[in-house]
Amino acid sequence: MTLRIGNASGFYGDRFDAMREMLTGGGLDVLTGDYLAELTMLILGRDRLKDPAAGYARTFLRQLEECLGLAHERGVRIVANAGGLNPAGLAARVRELADRLGLPVRVAHVEGDDLTASHPGGLAAHAYLGGFGIAACLRAGADVVVTGRVTDASLVTGPAAAHFGWRPDDWDRLAGATVAGHLLECGAQVTGGNYAFFADHALDRLRHPGFPLAELHDDGSAVVTKHPGTGGVVDTGTVTAQLLYETGGARYAGPDVTTRLDTVRLRQDGPDRVRVDGVRGEAPPPTLKVGVNRLGGFRNEVTFVLTGLDIERKAELVRRQLDDTLRAARRAPAEVRWDLVRTDRPDADTEETASALLRLVVRDRDPEAVGRALSGAAVELALAGYPGFHVLAPPGKGAPYGVFEAAHVPQDSVTHTAVLHDGRRLTVPPAPRARALADVPAPDLPPPLPDGPVRRAPLGLVAGARSGDKGGSANVGVWARTDDAWRWLAHELTADRFRELIPEARTLPVTRHALPALRALNFVVEGILGEGVAAQHRFDPQAKALGEWLRARHLDIPEALL
Structure with missing residues (x-):
């Protein structure tokens, strides 16, 4: 029995029409959407500061406006982490949408990841939850499940566990689904997008890559493919590229399972089909990762254009002028960084290719230190600086910036909760066993090539x-x-x-x-x-x-x- 899971979003801002394309392009059982990243959580956190009812991916609601009826008609369940910082709020909005459209759609959500209250000074602190909260919602009959911060792969492991009836200690099966989820999570990156060897393929084939899907089996193996007739390419190269993306060593830790990436086998299984099998899994670590976003301060920047001769000396002049002014300011920036980018070339036949870029970035916790001090100092040099003085754009008031750090908490300290479509709340227990994460022994390498030219x-x-x-x-x-x-x-x-x-x-x-x-x-x-x-x-x-x-x-x- 095969479970066909597709993906329609790799980030908040991905192709809007992908949801419709996936629902109309071929058969699916579940359609997932990954809307969250470290930066996205910061963006949503700032949204929530302005409006406590916000904090979720608004584009997801707009996509459902067009596609919820289509999904219901075709019997496709939707699972997305678009809830961000407010999964309950998004679930309520989806119910309102379904009522307005006259669709008998059952909506559930997953919560418990929000640990902001226990991280003073954090704008948003969220634990990465596993897939069994999603599984509980689907087993209870949900048609749409929205979550907050779950791991990206959980969007696939949850539906797979619900469909096949996997237990929490089915490590190998869960590891196989984790690999499938990791391959799907970034959308078109596995179907030819951002691919190192893109030049091997006709550009027309890559103009509009189709989004991916995985055919999952009960043993955890899968075939990664895409709908027939869609653009892009799926081969062992595109799959390898995505498999390596944002991973580390052979042990890939998650809340449900630690996946052994050194056991993954890839095999071309026909045009635009790659079989993924052999994946082994182990008990997950005893802790959950927590992503903590906080405001780091304010930053501002200005880029000076240096044209023609004496580039290095022009850069040194403007640096000395600005450094003197900033040091003399009432409140000098705490951090000042200069970068000279030599985009110029000798005897250039256009002014742009005769020019280099000198970038100044300042940071401080005080917005005044990066605002007026820099903008005034930079503008005042207009007639008193290097020959040919101009900038790409005048500096503004400065803008807040965020910083991210990872923390870890015990698995049993987080109340992972599935809120079912009928309002019941189920607590999802942590993994039945845990295993401390450790590096695997260095693998055997093949002999080096013989010497030659x-x-x-x-x-x-x-x-x-x-x-x-x-x-x-x-x-x-x-x-x-x-x-x-x-x-x-x-x-x-x-x-x-x-x-x-x-x-x-x-x-x-x-x-x-x-x-x-x-x-x-x-x-x-x-x-x-x-x-x-x-x-x-x-x-x-x-x-x-x-x-x-x-x-x-x-x-x-x-x-x-x-």
């Missing part, structure tokens, strides 16, 4: 990569497409070589995890994102392109691979 070339000619953020850290998953390329990659791309290729990481802890079954390496770079995405610590604050930068770096690559 090499050529200086980009790493991306022989390896794919995908990167992302986890709080202040980033992960970069790198994989090879052939056995010989893996033999070279496994020995060449050490943690030290990674630091050499990514200078920002040279002083940071970098941990390498090898996953031979996937011909992959996963690097975790601690602290490269500062206090998280909302703090905008670096040019690419979520490390989305860090993997592509790595692929563009040059190494001595065996000619046999090229």
Whole structure:
């Protein structure tokens, strides 16, 4: 018996029409939507400050306005974490919508994740719950289940547990569903979006990738695919890329199960079909992760355009001028950061390509320190600075920024609650057993390639990569497409070589995890994102392109691979 679970959202702001596309494109049993991320929780927290009745993903309601009748007609259940900080409020709004549309839709929700009251100073603090609250709602007959902060994979493990009758200690089955959920959670990223080897495919095929679905089986295995006739591509490469996204070592911890990523087997099972099986699971850790978002202060920025000759000296002049003014201000910013980006080139035939960008970012807990002080100082240089002075945009008043940190609490300290469609409240117990998380022993690697001629070339000619953020850290998953390329990659791309290729990481802890079954390496770079995405610590604050930068770096690559 197969359970077909689709995805219609990978983030708050994803393709609005995806819900309709998934409901009309082919058969489904359950349609999920992932609307939450670390940054989203901060955004919703700020919404809730303005309106206590807010705090959920408004676009989800607008999508249901168009699609709830269609889902009801086709017998598709909807499970989404769009409840954000206010799942009860969203569930009430969905009921109102169903009544207005004249649809006999049963709506349930999951709560208990909100721990803000126990984290003083936090704007939003939420535990990552598992899938058994969702399962309880579905078993009781819910047609729509909305949640707050559950793990992304729980949107799949919950429906699978309800459908197949899995027990909380069915570790291997739950681990298989966790992998399927992780593959679906980012929507079109597994169907060809953001794919390192996109150039292997016709661009028309990638213009409008279809959203993914998984055909789950009772043993936890699955086939990842998409509706017939939709754009994009599903192959072992796109699946490997998403499997490595925002993960770490071989043990992938969750509230219901710890999934052994080193046991995952991928096999092409036909056009746009990848079979995922062999996944083993273990008891989860005794604690739940808690994402804590708080306001970190205020930031402001200005980007100076430096054109033509003497770029470095122009940058030094404006730095000295601004530093003097900011130091003399009544309230100098606590943090001042300058970055010179050499986008200029010699003898350029356009002014834009003759110009470099000098970016100044200031941060402080006092909005005055990053507001008038900076905007006044920058504008006053207009006729007193370097030749050709201008900026991309004048600095404004400054804006608040958030910071993210991860905490952990005992599983049994959180009251995970399923609120059924008829109003009954069921407490969902924690996992029946727990196992402390530990690294797996280093796996055996294949022998290195024999010596031979090499050529200086980009790493991306022989390896794919995908990167992302986890709080202040980033992960970069790198994989090879052939056995010989893996033999070279496994020995060449050490943690030290990674630091050499990514200078920002040279002083940071970098941990390498090898996953031979996937011909992959996963690097975790601690602290490269500062206090998280909302703090905008670096040019690419979520490390989305860090993997592509790595692929563009040059190494001595065996000619046999090229």
